[in-house]
Amino acid sequence: MIRRVAITTLTSALLLLSLASSAWANDVSSLRLWRSPDHTRLVFDLDQPVDYNIIPLSSPDRLVIDLADARLKASFKKLDLSDTPIVKIRHAKRNKGDLRVVLDLKTSVQPRSFLLKPSGDAGHRLVLDLNDVTTSKPSTVVASEPKPEARRDIVVAIDAGHGGEDPGASGPSKVREKHVVLAIAQKLADQLNRKPGFQAVLVRTGDYYVKHKRRWEIARENRADLFLSIHADAFTDPRARGSSVYALSRKGTTSAMARFLADSENVDLAGEVSLGDHEEMVQKTLTDLVMTSSLVSSIDVGERIIGKMGELTDLHSKRVELANFRVLKAPDIPSILIETGFISNPKEERKLSDKRHQQKLAQAITQGVMAYFEENPPMGTMLSWQKDNKNASEHVIQRGETLSKIASLYNTSVAQLKRENALKSNVIHVGKTLRIPRS
Ligand SMILES: [Zn+2]
CATH class of the missing domain: 3.10.350.10 (LysM domain)
Structure with missing residues (x-):
């Protein structure tokens, strides 16, 4: 299940990528599009790596994408362009057998592109991100009414793993981790928001990819008191089952599963864009957690969540797992990673896609979070005020x-x-x- 994804990032607007060219035409077999709060991602599914050129043009705003030696075998018509800066997509043959795609735009965008090698079910891909040019922050911030001094809400950032081009782990019936964890995250946010003194912030609100670093930024911008990353595990053995909760330790790993994650994690962390399988994302999340000065708090809240989840589902481990990961930075927010179950296990795959089970998981996590904060309310919060x-x-x-x-x-x-x-x-x-x- 460990796959490495080589990523080439192109930041300049006009760049030519020279890769081994092939004698056969490169078929663009399908096109996919995702809209996130701050960018639009367009993915070209290809037979093989492609030489390409991106040319931004203004008045009117357009983006020209030239693909060398390529044929369009898919239609742009099915793409939902609403909420995107794209008005229309046109294409034409160029030279002898090249493909030109033109995006007619409502506004100018900052394009960014890279090629991806095959990973999981996906083959070669050209990823084109159209970053919004805005002066305001992305609309992920949940507005709340001003509270009297010293009685603010406790903010919980809920990070649904993966999204968009990155599906995460898959079950035997093709249930995708990215969908399951978003559903659980949304239910968890709803439940927490109904509790007086709590405010949930969803790091990802739809089916789009959020860069790893950006996930932390969203938590920080919202002054989160806790960061919860929600995942569903996959393992080579389909019998593997149960939930687990991870916090990070520099000292060592507590289980074979934690080591399984840690060993693969320490290989390559250079890529800024994490696009790959479940493990890669889990490892990167955990890598950030390792530096937390709030490890003790992380373990404390993790134990309470495990306690509640254990009443509901099998536990892969009855304690908070610690794993040893390479240090990157120092988050100041207590943070844990929750594996809600093994999506690779057919029985758990069914449960994880069941709305009632998702609701119960969200409830168990909510109870664990509340129990922790009722005993350890951060200063200046309503819960702290109530305790005093x-x-x-x-x-x-x-x-x-x-x-x-x-x-x-x-x-x-x-x-x-x-x-x-x-x-x-x-x-x-x-x-x-x-x-x-x-x-
Ligand atoms: Zn995952």
Whole structure:
């Protein structure tokens, strides 16, 4: 299951790639397109590596892609261009047997392209990223209403592994890891967002690839208190089963499975773009986790999640696994990687694609996360405030507060608050003192 993907990255707008040319025409057998919050990815599936040229043109904005010695065997018509900067795609034969593809654009884009070698089910590919030219940040940030000082929400960044061109692991019935983990991540985000004092941020919101480094950036930009990376495992032995939770250690590995991941990980981390199989992404995520100064916190929250998941599903390991990975950088956020099950196991593949099971997994993870933060609330959060004020008998009303907000602060109801204070309406006044009912 370990595959290496050689990646050539071209950053300049006008570059010619010279690869071994072939006597046979290169068929473009299919075209695929993904839209992410900040770029559009167009993938050409090819028979063999291709010599190509990308030429950006303006007024009107266009992108010309010349493929040497290539034939179009697919149609652009099925591609969903809505929400993309592409208005129309045209093509024509050029010289003797070259293919020219022209993208008519609504706005200018920053193109970036690279070739990928065969990996998994995919063959040779030309990947073309059209990066949006914007002044504002990508719309991944979840807006929240301003909270009074020192009572902010705990932010949990939920990273669904893989996406888009990178399907992750596949099950025997071709269930894709990227779809399963996004479904679980979305359910987890919904559940956490319903808990007072918590706010979830989805690192990936659809079927598109997010660069590894960018996943961390999104967590940091949202000031996440916790980073959860959600995956579904694959192993050479289809009998392998159960969930596991990983945190990182520089000191050593705790199991053969952790070593299996670590051994392959330490081979090659040079590629900035991670496009490959499940292990590659897991390893890169884990590599970042190794530097965490919050390893103890990571293990603590991981143990609570394992405890809850163990009530629901088989565990591959009953403790948080540690693995030894090459150090790249120092994330400051407690971070764990959750393997929700083995997608390579036919029974678990079925379970992982079942909506009710996904919901239960999300619930177990939510409970583990809540249990951890109820005991270890970060400073300045509502949970921390609640912990400090749990025996308070009075509350002085602050600007912007409502009865329902005050009730949720003290884990009580509006009705109880009104009864305790003999209030006839929901109108309250800043500076007045309310008695807090004892539960
Ligand atoms: Zn994965």
